[in-house]
Amino acid sequence: MERHREMKNIPIILMGCGGVGRQLLQHIVHCRTLHANMGIHLRVVGVCDSKTVLVTPDVLSTEFDDALLINICKTKSDRLSLEKCVNSGKCEASPYSEFRRKLTDIAARLGFVLVDCSASSETIEVITQTVKLGCCTVLANKKPLTGPMEEFDQLFLQTRRIRHESTVGAGLPVIASLNRIISSGDEVTSIVGSLSGTLGYVMSEVENGKPFSEVVKAAKDLGYTEPDPRDDLSGMDVARKGLILARLLGQRIDMNTIKIESLYPDKMGPGTMTLEDFLANGLPLLDNDIKERVKKASSDGKVLRYVCILQNSTCVIGIHEVPKDSALGRLKGSDNVVEICSRCYEPPNPLVIQGAGAGNDTTAAGVLADIIDLQDQFPFTNTGK
Numbered sequence: 001m002e003r004h005r006e007m008k009n010i011p012i013i014l015m016g017c018g019g020v021g022r023q024l025l026q027h028i029v030h031c032r033t034l035h036a037n038m039g040i041h042l043r044v045v046g047v048c049d050s051k052t053v054l055v056t057p058d059v060l061s062t063e064f065d066d067a068l069l070i071n072i073c074k075t076k077s078d079r080l081s082l083e084k085c086v087n088s089g090k091c092e093a094s095p096y097s098e099f100r101r102k103l104t105d106i107a108a109r110l111g112f113v114l115v116d117c118s119a120s121s122e123t124i125e126v127i128t129q130t131v132k133l134g135c136c137t138v139l140a141n142k143k144p145l146t147g148p149m150e151e152f153d154q155l156f157l158q159t160r161r162i163r164h165e166s167t168v169g170a171g172l173p174v175i176a177s178l179n180r181i182i183s184s185g186d187e188v189t190s191i192v193g194s195l196s197g198t199l200g201y202v203m204s205e206v207e208n209g210k211p212f213s214e215v216v217k218a219a220k221d222l223g224y225t226e227p228d229p230r231d232d233l234s235g236m237d238v239a240r241k242g243l244i245l246a247r248l249l250g251q252r253i254d255m256n257t258i259k260i261e262s263l264y265p266d267k268m269g270p271g272t273m274t275l276e277d278f279l280a281n282g283l284p285l286l287d288n289d290i291k292e293r294v295k296k297a298s299s300d301g302k303v304l305r306y307v308c309i310l311q312n313s314t315c316v317i318g319i320h321e322v323p324k325d326s327a328l329g330r331l332k333g334s335d336n337v338v339e340i341c342s343r344c345y346e347p348p349n350p351l352v353i354q355g356a357g358a359g360n361d362t363t364a365a366g367v368l369a370d371i372i373d374l375q376d377q378f379p380f381t382n383t384g385k
């Protein structure tokens with residue numbers, strides 16, 4: 001029997017074609033049948049990186065076909081320019097300087113989901129502009145949510161059109177769970193967690209006797225770290241997650257109110273050392289100190305974990321010695337754990353969310369689920385079979 005089904009076409013423009021962005025495009029291609037059965041078609045009409053913007057010639061009627069999407073992934077993973085894809089499908093390339101104008105032009109004609117898989121602090125303006133024009137946004141990038149409070153407020157004026165699950169805990173349902181608790185009037189009293197896949201992995205590997213410098217490089221190769229792993233080691237990446245959670249709880253705070261412990265000295269920072277120099281020469285200088293801290297903790301039956309504590313309107317971030325048999329102490333690899341205490345989830349029985357907290361696959365899966373979650377913002381466009 002023929003089943004007629006209403007379909008939704010959801011146009012997508014992707015910013016950032018690195019590990020997460022490429023994986024997202026692959027997930028979109030692999031999920032075609034699943035999404036078709038759900039009555040959804042994800043129509044990618046634009047992709048950009050830091051230098052080039054690719055868009056379809058007519059965003060109202062054309063889209064990147066799957067062969068082009070796969071070619072974009074291959075081109076970027078071979079570290080070539082997106083311009084190389086122009087001959088392999090229906091698309092036009094422009095320099096990044098035209099990006100903002102192009103996107104706002106498109107947004108005036110077509111509602112789309114602007115997906116931010118970059119690690120840039122410069123995307124906030126175009127996100128806010130297009131959302132104002134009626135578009136939706138999905139973020140893996142934490143920076144647009146962790147700038148000045150006014151930027152956050154501006155963006156969240158359109159809260160129904162914003163999803164950002166992957167900004168905390170990668171694909172884990174941390175934001176969704178917290179939003180449900182908040183919207184039910186259940187007052188959150190604390191959130192304690194190991195929120196960095198990189199630092200979780202690093203701490204559990206140094207515990208096994210491996211040198212700090214080696215495991216940081218391994219975390220980078222596994223796709224857990226930020227583009228510059230110092231963003232993880234400085235605690236900034238965790239601080240951004242802490243700030244996002246705090247702001248969701250209604251705290252009107254900025255990054256400068258968060259107490260952060262860095263795992264490297266200022267003199268090894270991005271302002272003074274190149275990334276290459278840091279990885280080759282800076283990191284090994286930190287091995288001994290971490291080894292000694294691991295040894296000391298172990299002599300007390302404890303292990304080191306990099307922890308974020310949100311309590312009494314403060315956010316504190318740094319290394320703690322925790323019992324080996326605690327929820328934090330048992331963490332392995334890149335897993336995150338988040339414990340939320342509230343009236344309904346009173347200590348010692350918090351709501352616990354645990355699982356893979358970094359990696360391109362799980363992060364891109366979180367982004368894709370967010371896109372699908374926005375389907376109600378898009379009309380039925382045709383009747384398919």
Ligand SMILES: NC(=O)C1=CN([C@@H]2O[C@H](COP(=O)(O)OP(=O)(O)OC[C@H]3O[C@@H](n4cnc5c(N)ncnc54)[C@H](OP(=O)(O)O)[C@@H]3O)[C@@H](O)[C@H]2O)C=CC1
Pocket residue numbers: 015016017018019020021048049050051116117118119120122123140141142166167169170197223224225226227357358359360363
């Ligand atoms: N990896 C993980 O486990 C997780 C990552 N995230 C977040 O996902 C985001 C992406 O991470 P990842 O894929 O690992 O990062 P990558 O460094 O692999 O990729 C970043 C991409 O963004 C592009 N880019 C840089 N600046 C801009 C800009 N101004 N406009 C558009 N694109 C730009 C880069 O372009 P070019 O190729 O030209 O350099 C690159 O393609 C980050 O914000 C990260 O914090 C969140 C949760 C988990």
Ligand SMILES: N[C@@H](CC=O)C(=O)O
Pocket residue numbers: 167169170195196197198199224225226232237357358359
């Ligand atoms: N670098 C981050 C990636 C996810 O946000 C981490 O290690 O957790």
